[in-house]
Amino acid sequence: MTQLVTTAADDAALLQQHLARALAGGPALGLGMLGDQPGEVEDGTAVVIGTSGSTGIPKRVVLSGEALRAGAEATANRIGSGRWLLALPAGYVAGLQVLVRSILSGTNPVVLDGGFSPRAFAEATLPMISAEPLFTSLVPAQISSLLDAADDTTVLAALQAYRAILVGGQALPQPVRDRATELDVRLVRTYGSTETSGGCVYDGIPLDTAAVRTVDGELQIAGAMLADGYLGDPALTARTFLRDVHGIRWYRTGDLGIVEDGTVSVHGRADNVIVSGGVNVSLDRVERIVRGIPGLTSAVVVGVDDERWGEASVIVAARGEALRRSEAEQLERAREAVAEELGKPARPARLILVDQLATLSSGKPDREGIRRIAAELR
Incomplete structure (x- = not known):
């Protein structure tokens, strides 16, 4: 067993230090935890993320260091490595993975302090521009506000400075994608969840270490980036994570979709x-x-x-x-x-x-x- 230490996610630099120790086998981090907190968790656990999602149903997702590293390494293999801008809350998996990728690449992310705005985004980005590739992760609402402000040359220059801007959390509207293409802004649509250590399907194509299938119309995901389950809820863990006849472990996403010629299309929540x-x-x-x-x-x-x-x-x-x-x-x-x-x-x-x-x-x-x-x- 290993110790679970709860911490606030508002100090990204301190969180990155704790996270580096957790990935190296130190005390596990508890983020966004509510209610009674266990003092210990299973060995190998790096982070437990408490999340209610948009439906209000609370869950505590257990992520191992192996799962977080697998997701980060697969991302680097797909889009490359470089310097990251943290513009999302680090207490959620998309923001947390910015810190993990930075740790694995030996860099420190630039943190967007205060509220998000096109001006703040530009002011944080422009000093980062160098020979080193730049990356960030945003949600569609942030991208929409940035594209709406792209008449400002500094905002447009900041957007165009990134080799890839990962966009997830919800569907990316086609008009937003078209506008980004017109402006030479390189967006990468991601699909995943806390249970998959963040996005594991990029522009419809699973990362190299991920596999996606459909069973009765539901998308299911396998790979080293899967969570261990839900803390204190073995019944939910058993319903959500299944093993097939070959012993491969699959995560039931609850999303409807299809996989055709290796490309994943998500149709929405089954519920x-x-x-x-x-x-x-x-x-x-x-x-x-x-x-x-x-x-x-x-x-x-x-x-x-x-x-x-x-x-x-x-x-x-x-x-x-x-x-x-x-x-x-x-x-x-x-x-x-x-x-x-x-x-x-x-x-x-x-x-x-x-x-x-x-x-x-x-x-x-x-x-x-x-x-x-x-x-x-x-």
Whole structure:
């Protein structure tokens, strides 16, 4: 057994020191832990991350030093090594992996202090520019704000300075991807979770040490980067991590998707489905289509009760972005696009405009909070 030491994630330099010791076999780190804390964990554990995700269900994910190193090394093999900018909370796996990659490459990341903004991003990035390749990891909302500010030459220069900007946490809208390509900003779409030590599928292609398959439409992942399980919850661990007849361990992602010619396509959460008029509707697929419409690229689609259809989908968007057209026009465009691809039963029933979309500290939308607002305004 090894000691578990809980620590705050707001001091990235101190956290990196503790993390380096944990990767070398020292005391394990507990990040974002709630409730009673165990004093010891299994040998080999480097980090335990407490996470509730966007649905509010708490989990404590156990990551070994081997898993974290495997994820970081596979990333370096795919995109290269260099200097990293830490622009995400280090208490979440995407931010934590920036520190792991930096430790393994013998570099110190530049930390974006304070709140995220295009100006802060540029001011942190420009002094880093040298012969050494630059990398960072962001969420789609951050990329959108940076691209919106790209008329500022310093912001554009900062974006173009990176060999690769990893983008994960949620789907990256096609208009955002197209805008980045136009501006020669090199984005890499990532797919993964805390249970896979962060992203392990880049631009649809699994990293070299990862394998992805589908079982009954659900994506499952195998590889050395898998978590050991959930601390104090053997039943959830057994349901989520399975071994096949060959002894290979697979992580059940809970995501629907396909693997075709080696390329992974994610269709959305298996449990993010409503039944509207007797028809199953994937809110993730509806949201992906809605986000392809200019003015709605950061919108969130949630399900609410509906007297006529049982359940219905609702678009919630920030007022400043959505009002490039009238509310009625935006809703009609969204309904037409969804109907064309998924059929009429999937059409959103309403567009709700808010001053600002609620987010979690990770930068992801607070879907449960947004759903409550939509239900109240419905």
